Amino acid sequence: MSPGAIPDANYLSAIRQDSPEDSDLPEKCSRPPLHLICLLPGSPVVPASLLTLLVLFLALDPAPVLAAPALESNLSVSNEGYFVLSWEQPVSDSSLRLQQAGDPGFTTDVEEWPVSGASQFTQSGLFNGDYYFRLIDNDGSSNTLVIQVRHHSLARASLFFSLGAVLFSILVLTLLLGRRSLQRGVDG
Amino acid sequence: MNPVLSPSLAFVILIIFGLIWVGFGYWLGRRNKSLSDYMLAGRNVGLALATATAMATWVTSNTTMTAPQLTYQLGVWGMVGYSLGAVGLILFSPLATRIKSLLPQGYTSGDFIRLRYGKLAWRIFLVISFCYAFGWLVSLGMAGGILVNALSGIDYRIGMSVILIVCVGYTLLGGLRAVIATDFIQTLIIVAGVAAVAWLVIDNVGIESLHSSVIERRPMLLNLLFPASIMFLFNNLLFGVGEIFHSNVWWSRAFAFGEGIGGKAYLIAGFMWLPIPIVAGFIALAAPALGLTVPAADMVGPLVAGEIMGATGGILVFVVIFSALASSLDSLLAATADLLTQDIYRGHINPSATDAQCQIAGKWVILGLGAFTWLLCFPRITTLASLLYFTGAFVASAIWPIVFGLYFRRTSALGASLGMIAGSCLGLLAYFTIGFYVAALVSCAVSLLTIVTVSALRNEDFDFQLLENSRH
Structure with missing residues (x-):
């Protein structure tokens, strides 16, 4: 089926019969879900136009089978x-x-x-x-x-990198100055 | 994702090692006669033991488990950045010498802050110290549970409880003497074990296969322009510096090491520690080649080792990380207990307490700390790295008050207090608004600006003789 084609009720009925997920539905539950009732040809539950919309929705965007956990x-x-x-x-x-x-x-x-x-x-x-x-x-x-x-921009990363480099340099310099002042016998 | 060790085998290893460490702690503890013996191992630890304990304490679960985690998250710069933690040990070398000469009879880092800056700064510093100590304690306890769970499938809470009980047991019985002696043996196990694991990873996976898998499936991990990891590099360096400069774990060792030993011991330990996170982190890069399912980033190290080496490798990793965990957990328990005993019990609750009363109080504090850590570890609330780097905002703010306070008499007490408060607050803001990898960086920068500005404005003058003449 090409995208956009409107399937008829018989086609959907065929899908239901062929689909391995749906083929055993009657054994799994005694009452089929509402959307499947609506799809039955000639169902009195909904008007034909709504049935067509639902048919279209199901055919174009089939819902995933949520067997695996969310x-x-x-x-x-x-x-x-x-x-x-x-x-x-x-x-x-x-x-x-x-x-x-x-x-x-x-x-x-x-x-x-x-x-x-x-x-x-x-x-x-x-x-x-x-x-x-x-x-x-x-x-x-x-x-x-x-x-x-979306990674941070390199500009932002460079800014933090540079800030870190400056702080580290100040720290090393401070320790060197502190040690030197002790060797000279002067506390800054 | 089947565990590589059977739960029964893991229990046997835990019990054997637990009994050895606790028995050893008891044997060593019999020589403790005074408070100084119990808290500071008699203040005369030699170079070999001093180097080993500095290195082993810094090789923690955070090295053996967080280094692979950071490599898995931030790539090669994460690995290299983590190894820059060695800079903290290296830069503490001159400070250790200065500390020992300024406070020959000191017990804790709190003693220095109280005498140098007064009670306001002392209390702020204690809050920072305890936030960090509990963060680190919880990360260690969590790492124990994660390790046992990843390798054997034993429930996280059971593994965490057993490891905490063992460490509390031998620290309680032996004090710092037991901590240092067990650290020496644990260092040998860690270095040999980590090297063996890395060699086996290269041998089993192969450098080429490892490289091509990472390039194909995790390309950013090998990208040298990975923005978050570039931001992380100096953050981790400053975090490590903040941890070591402020923490009583390192100050208590500076007091415990013999005359002239501290400077050399920290320098050698720093250079010996440097390659360990690179070797430990490297094994995480094998995860893509092995097609491993990694549930949590902090489990990647044990998972890779277990996948490659099966049960034998599992035992090896188990023993290495258990040793790394124990070597840090015991040190942290002892140092935090000292801080609580000396600065809270004697400093705030019972100022006239005798040494004997402090020794008894110290034992109760170790027990209480163990129980409190267990309670905090029980709900596994976050990953190891996130928890650890949360504390980065606090500790980096203490770098400048310590450094300036040790060397420069014009450093303002008010500046130190405000620096710690402003640095911590803005560091936390950066943690929540940008990421864990910039918290320490921002905190350090803000603290520096504050302390320099306030000191320039107030022009205080401190006499260092007050420290040397004081009785603690």
């Missing part, structure tokens, strides 16, 4: 290139992995770490840019988190 971070913008990602540790999920990518579709610069048994991950050493993270396991993926890395 991903959080201690900050959204990092000035140092390091940050901590955290999530609630699942009871047991040996397939849990953390993915990093350079785009929200997770197609470029993808890296992956096994994080089974962990509940946080510290990333570091990144260049300026936007980095996308999500947790995945055999049942699906978590929310996608975007962290912006």
Whole structure:
């Protein structure tokens, strides 16, 4: 299906039948969620126009399956290139992995770490840019988190570096002067 | 992320080392006859022991665990910046000689501030000293728990509790004499162990593989224009200087070392300490090559070592870091207890206390300090580096009051007090608004400006003979 095409109800019905995530829904819950009821062809619950909008929404922006735990971070913008990602540790999920990518579709610069048994991950050493993270396991993926890395400017860094160098020089000079004045028998 | 040591093996190591240190502390403590013996090891420590204790105390969990953390966060400049902590020891060398000659019968750094600047500056200084001492104590206790947890999976709180109990035990029994003697043995273990770990990392991962992985996955770590790490360089140097110049850990040693020993001991210890954070920090760069999942940056050192060397490496790292932890924790317990006993108990609560009463009070203080540290460590509230550098805002403000106060008679008491207050406040502001890596820098700059300005305006004149003639 090309982007922007409006799917019909039969197509969605086919998606439901083909989708491995949804195919076992009747066994998982006795009453399907509301959005699935709305999608049933000829459902009396909602008018046809609303049904079409919902169909469009579902087809163009399918919601992720939140099987993996929700991903959080201690900050959204990092000035140092390091940050901590955290999530609630699942009871047991040996397939849990953390993915990093350079785009929200997770197609470029993808890296992956096994994080089974962990509940946080510290990333570091990144260049300026936007980095996308999500947790995945055999049942699906978590929310996608975007962290912006924006390093301090070199001008600001140089200012602090210079201040430190000046203070250190004054300290050494003071100690030398103090020692010299003692050798001369004069307390400044 | 399976632990490299079984919990039972980790417990066995903890118990064996714990019993050795506590037994040794008890054996050494039998020779303590007076308050001076207990608090200052008889004031006659020789060069070998003096150098070893200075070096071992400065090789802490913060060297063996925070150096890898800072390398993992701030790259090569983080590693080099941490090693600049050696400058504090080197620059304290002339101060140690001056301190011993000015206050031959002194007990604590508080004695000097009280006699030199009066009660206002003394109380401000004590607040700074205790903020720092508790920050460092908590970071050491936390490091113990993190180490045990990372290597064996034993609950953080259990590991932290066991290590605290062991250190409190032998410090209580043996006083500074036990602290210094155990430091000597711990130094040998630390130097040999850290060198072995670094060699095994290079041997197993290889320099080329390590370099290419970092370039590919953590490029900023090898970037010499990494802004935060450039800002960190002098901050860490000044933080280290502030820690050593103000802390009673180093002053009590200056009093305890024999005549003419302090200057040489601190100089040699500084140069011997310099490469240790580089070696310890270096192993963190192996994390990307190993594809390690690093939950918290302060766990990266033990995790890399455990990953590469398995159970044997785990035991090695465990013993090294346990030694590093113990060598600092005991020193800090003893020095902080001295400060509390001498400056709070004798200085504020019971001015007519005898030496015998102070010795008993000192033991209770060590016990109380251990319990208080345990309470603060129990909820693991932050990372080691964040906690440690929080105290940087306080200690860097004390650099100039100490240096100017030791050498220059025109240094104003009011200037020293205001310098410490203004430096601490603005340092904390920088910590929260910019980052932990500039707190000490800002504090030091503000303190310098304040003390110089006020001293120039007030033109006070102090007679150093008052220090030499005073009884403490």
